[in-house]
Amino acid sequence: MRNMLRKALSVLLMIATMFSISVQPVMAAPSTAETVNNGLEMIEQNFTDTTIYAKYYLTIDGETLLYTEYGEIVNNTFVLNSTSVKVDENKEPILSTQMTERYVEPIVSVATNDVGFRSSCEYKPHTETFSFKADKWTLGLITQAIVTATGLAAGTAGVIAGALIDSVASGLISVIPDSVYFDGERCVSRSTGKIYYRYRGNFYNDSSKSVLLAENVSWSRRWGH
DSSP, X not given: OHHHHHHHHHHHHHHHHHHHHHTXXXXXXXXXXXXXXXXXXXXXXXXXXXXXXXXXXXXXXXXEEEEEEEEEEETTEEEEEEEEEEBOTTOOBOGGGOEEEEEEEEOOOBOOSSTTOOTTOOOEEEEEEEEOOOSSOOHHHHHHHHHHHHOOOHHHHHHHHHHHHHHHHTTSSSXXXXXXXXXXXXXXXXXXXXXXXXXXXXXXXXXXXXSEEEEEEEEEEEEOO
């Protein structure tokens, strides 16, 4: 009798275990409003500390567009002119779809030189998440969003923006994030009511550091007027 009871209990335990496994919730994959179908197909590109120029194809939600974008840092703002036009299967522009837009956004305070930094300023390990918001997934608008949030040079932000778009297209990340993650060192200096920050290190998609976006980046920021 005891053996029969033990066998019955074993069978019931096995069934309970199988049921508990079968009803585990399945997490839905994150959804996006737009899907990048391929990376940037660059035609022309020129990045400097204060400007970006790029002409490229980008396919979003199965629709390929030709973008021509020029952005420039002017008087502590980032001014972007973006022209887009849909192209057919032969990449011929459909001129009736051409659109030009202009975006102007203020930049966080930037220290463009070493004024205010003490020679004794000491670098210490530092991580930081910089949040930003881009209304569209274009190279220019993501660059603008990163510049205005971080104070990075335009060209460096352009490299990060391009890496984010290509990372989504290749499946390394699911969506364009609303922040980037810095891991490196920071030096802090205070002078006449202002705080100066100098950074050096790498940028990643997030704190998991699964995708390296830019390495050996150095730049300065200022807080205060």
